[in-house]
Amino acid sequence: MIWLNPTALFALAAIAAPILIHVLVQRRAEPFPFPTLRFLRPTRLAAIRRHLLDDVPLLAVRVAVLASAVAALAGPLIVTASRRDAWSRRIVRAVVIDAAVRGAAPRSSSGDGAHLSREFSGTSLSDGVRRAVAWLEHAPPANRELLIASPLPIGAISAADLAAVPPDVGIAFDRSGTLPAERTVPFGRLVTAAGVVSRVMVLAGDRTSVRDTPASIALPDALPIDIVARAETKPIVAAALDAVLSQRVWLPPPDRRVRALFDGTDGDVEPPRRRWMADAIARLTRDADLQDAASRSSALVGHAAWMRAPWQVVALAADGQPLVAAAAASGALVVSSAAPAADVVTPILLRAVSAAIAQPPEVGDDEVVPIADAQLRAWSRPATAPPTPRIDAIDGDDRRWFWIAVLCLLGLEAWMRRTARRAAGREAAGEAARVA
Amino acid sequence: MALDAACPPEVLATIGDLELVARIVVEGLVSGLHRSPFHGYSAEFSQYRRYRPGDDLKYVDWKLVARTDRVYTKQFRETTNLAAAIVLDTSASMDFPRLPISKFRYAVIVAAALSHLVGGQGDASALLAGDRFVPPRAGRAHGRRLLASLSTLQPGGAWRPAETVRRAADRLGERSLVLAISDFYDEEEATFAELRRASRMGHEVALFQILSRPEIEFPYRQDLEFSDLETGARLAINAGLARREYTDAVAAFLERMRSRAVAEGFQYSLIVTDTPPGVALRSFLLSRQG
Numbered sequence: 001m002i003w004l005n006p007t008a009l010f011a012l013a014a015i016a017a018p019i020l021i022h023v024l025v026q027r028r029a030e031p032f033p034f035p036t037l038r039f040l041r042p043t044r045l046a047a048i049r050r051h052l053l054d055d056v057p058l059l060a061v062r063v064a065v066l067a068s069a070v071a072a073l074a075g076p077l078i079v080t081a082s083r084r085d086a087w088s089r090r091i092v093r094a095v096v097i098d099a100a101v102r103g104a105a106p107r108s109s110s111g112d113g114a115h116l117s118r119e120f121s122g123t124s125l126s127d128g129v130r131r132a133v134a135w136l137e138h139a140p141p142a143n144r145e146l147l148i149a150s151p152l153p154i155g156a157i158s159a160a161d162l163a164a165v166p167p168d169v170g171i172a173f174d175r176s177g178t179l180p181a182e183r184t185v186p187f188g189r190l191v192t193a194a195g196v197v198s199r200v201m202v203l204a205g206d207r208t209s210v211r212d213t214p215a216s217i218a219l220p221d222a223l224p225i226d227i228v229a230r231a232e233t234k235p236i237v238a239a240a241l242d243a244v245l246s247q248r249v250w251l252p253p254p255d256r257r258v259r260a261l262f263d264g265t266d267g268d269v270e271p272p273r274r275r276w277m278a279d280a281i282a283r284l285t286r287d288a289d290l291q292d293a294a295s296r297s298s299a300l301v302g303h304a305a306w307m308r309a310p311w312q313v314v315a316l317a318a319d320g321q322p323l324v325a326a327a328a329a330s331g332a333l334v335v336s337s338a339a340p341a342a343d344v345v346t347p348i349l350l351r352a353v354s355a356a357i358a359q360p361p362e363v364g365d366d367e368v369v370p371i372a373d374a375q376l377r378a379w380s381r382p383a384t385a386p387p388t389p390r391i392d393a394i395d396g397d398d399r400r401w402f403w404i405a406v407l408c409l410l411g412l413e414a415w416m417r418r419t420a421r422r423a424a425g426r427e428a429a430g431e432a433a434r435v436a
Numbered sequence: 437m438a439l440d441a442a443c444p445p446e447v448l449a450t451i452g453d454l455e456l457v458a459r460i461v462v463e464g465l466v467s468g469l470h471r472s473p474f475h476g477y478s479a480e481f482s483q484y485r486r487y488r489p490g491d492d493l494k495y496v497d498w499k500l501v502a503r504t505d506r507v508y509t510k511q512f513r514e515t516t517n518l519a520a521a522i523v524l525d526t527s528a529s530m531d532f533p534r535l536p537i538s539k540f541r542y543a544v545i546v547a548a549a550l551s552h553l554v555g556g557q558g559d560a561s562a563l564l565a566g567d568r569f570v571p572p573r574a575g576r577a578h579g580r581r582l583l584a585s586l587s588t589l590q591p592g593g594a595w596r597p598a599e600t601v602r603r604a605a606d607r608l609g610e611r612s613l614v615l616a617i618s619d620f621y622d623e624e625e626a627t628f629a630e631l632r633r634a635s636r637m638g639h640e641v642a643l644f645q646i647l648s649r650p651e652i653e654f655p656y657r658q659d660l661e662f663s664d665l666e667t668g669a670r671l672a673i674n675a676g677l678a679r680r681e682y683t684d685a686v687a688a689f690l691e692r693m694r695s696r697a698v699a700e701g702f703q704y705s706l707i708v709t710d711t712p713p714g715v716a717l718r719s720f721l722l723s724r725q726g
Contacts, residue, residue, distance in 0.1 A: 030658065030659070030660050030661065031660075031661045031663060031670075032656075032660040032661060032662050032663065033532065033662075033663050033665050034532065034662040034663065034664065034665065035529035035530075035532045035539075035619060035621060035651060035664075035665055035666075036529055036619075036621045036664060036665075036666070037662055037664045037667075037669055037671050038621065038685075039681075039682050039685035039686050039689065040662060040671055040673060040678055040682055041673075041678065041681055042671065042673060043673040043674050043677040043678045
């Protein structure tokens with residue numbers, strides 16, 4: 001049994017009232033005229049009854065009246081097998097319609113055969129699924145079903161979205177509507193000589209295009225590469241960096257910084273422990289242009305220390321000596337070059353470093369192609385038997401039976417009181433009538 | 437109307453005409469009696485009776501004394517006018533139970549029947565009930581007056597049986613019949629003293645003790661606050677617990693009444709109100725004939 005308003009059960013304490021009344025109240029003896037008292041002696045009267053329940057059947061009925069009334073107020077729901085069957089036979093359906101596409105709608109009416117149904121539409125199927133699940137949580141007990149009506153392009157819905165759906169809620173897909181002709185998705189930001197620009201990509205079935213718009217980010221903060229060089233060589237390195245930016249590089253994430261050391265300088269370094277640093281070093285070692293340029297160059301001085309940790313050699317010179325090495329210092333990636341600043345290795349190294357620390361955007365999931373039917377079948381599932389319903393979701397209860405019981409018991413109580421009164425009256429009127 | 441001595445008391449109680457009630461009772465019961473049930477001291481010998489102080493010694497059967505060593509006096513069938521005084525208890529204790537018939541109403545019916553019976557023999561009848569006194573007279577007109585007086589009686593207050601019996605004995609002529617109808621709850625010793633005095637004055641005494649069944653069997657169970665109908669005294673008891681002691685006390689009281697009446701030479705009849713008055717009177721009269 002489920003109580004829809006269980007706090008009302010505290011009122012059961014009221015049952016103590018009739019019990020106390022029956023225990024404590026001493027019924028006044030009925031007045032009874034009698035010819036003489038000469039043969040009567042005082043007896044214990046009610047003394048022996050004082051601590052006994054008076055009129056137990058009447059008390060039981062009165063207690064039952066109160067208990068039934070309290071139970072009715074508490075909103076009882078008796079979950080019987082037949083009631084569970086009735087719940088299992090009906091369906092509550094939430095239909096999520098992808099309003100971003102034209103013609104997305106379930107093939108049949110969403111209310112067909114459903115005890116209750118509701119449609120949810122929005123620009124995002126994920127948001128629609130979230131709102132539909134919230135509604136289903138408060139739906140009356142029934143087999144719950146989530147129907148997603150959409151052309152279902154890749155990216156419209158994901159496994160993560162469906163993971164939020166309770167396991168007893170069935171999931172069905174209705175591929176309807178037409179796929180959009182194209183989709184515009186963000187495609188990262190680029191650093192140029194003029195500043196940072198935001199790029200969007202327009203994905204279409206047979207072609208793609210990009211569109212850049214300026215972003216409000218100042219250039220010195222945009223490319224986090226600090227140049228460390230002697231004063232006479234620093235303009236050369238800066239010019240090389242400008243050359244790199246003129247070709248546009250991806251804006252790296254803000255937590256990635258690089259210290260580029262030229263003229264063979266180095267400092268206090270430590271092994272690179274962050275993942276992006278190791279990834280960047282690996283990219284540098286795989287950069288074919290850098291390796292080719294380094295193999296045709298020579299170092300100004302030899303750096304035997306680069307052959308040991310924490311340094312990692314990135315590129316070797318023509319004589320086999322280390323030309324470029326990398327390490328870490330104060331959370332930044334340290335890249336040191338032994339090549340002359342005016343060497344071609346310098347701009348190639350700066351371009352390789354920019355590319356190594358950048359994170360090019362991925363738009364593979366945004367392509368305008370439908371989710372595979374096999375994937376939809378894997379996500380689909382039937383609704384299972386409804387679990388124990390939530391108190392606030394129940395659309396009916398059994399309180400009427402308890403109120404009927406209250407009325408019947410009140411009638412019984414009145415009848416018992418009247419009968420007892422009549423019996424007392426008869427006895428008081430005289431035993432002669434009973435004898436007759 | 438069919439005359440039946442066994443007419444139930446509750447039926448008789450519904451008949452307002454007391455004369456008719458008396459006729460129903462008496463004519464039903466005397467049909468089986470061949471002689472007058474009341475005995476005086478006329479010439480026709482009727483029966484022996486144990487001698488009581490005050491009896492006229494000339495009626496002592498000395499021959500029988502010689503044979504049996506016991507003193508008996510002879511009684512003769514009445515041929516002269518007999519005066520019968522009906523002493524009726526009108527106390528409030530007689531007003532019980534209210535249904536189907538009270539002891540008082542029953543006593544009134546018995547008194548009316550006795551009056552009718554006595555009057556039918558041409559004898560005189562008197563009535564003493566409370567403060568009311570109907571002197572002894574004979575004749576049909578007197579009988580009607582007595583019945584009318586009976587029909588207007590109402591129970592209430594206390595009863596002074598000793599005083600009433602004394603008045604009856606004093607106002608009757610010699611050797612009359614005193615018929616006392618009461619529950620005899622009051623002044624037991626004084627009442628018997630006056631009855632004894634009346635007997636010594638030569639009157640024959642017959643006691644009709646009228647009780648209801650509940651007074652004898654006390655069938656109550658619950659807590660009841662009993663109030664004395666005469667004194668108004670109250671006593672709250674559990675009737676079920678008091679029942680055994682009560683019934684024992686009542687039985688002892690009735691046995692004491694019976695034994696004392698027999699010892700005094702009184703005729704004693706215990707009548708319960710669920711007995712038809714005709715049946716009770718028939719039993720009484722047959723015992724007199726015996």
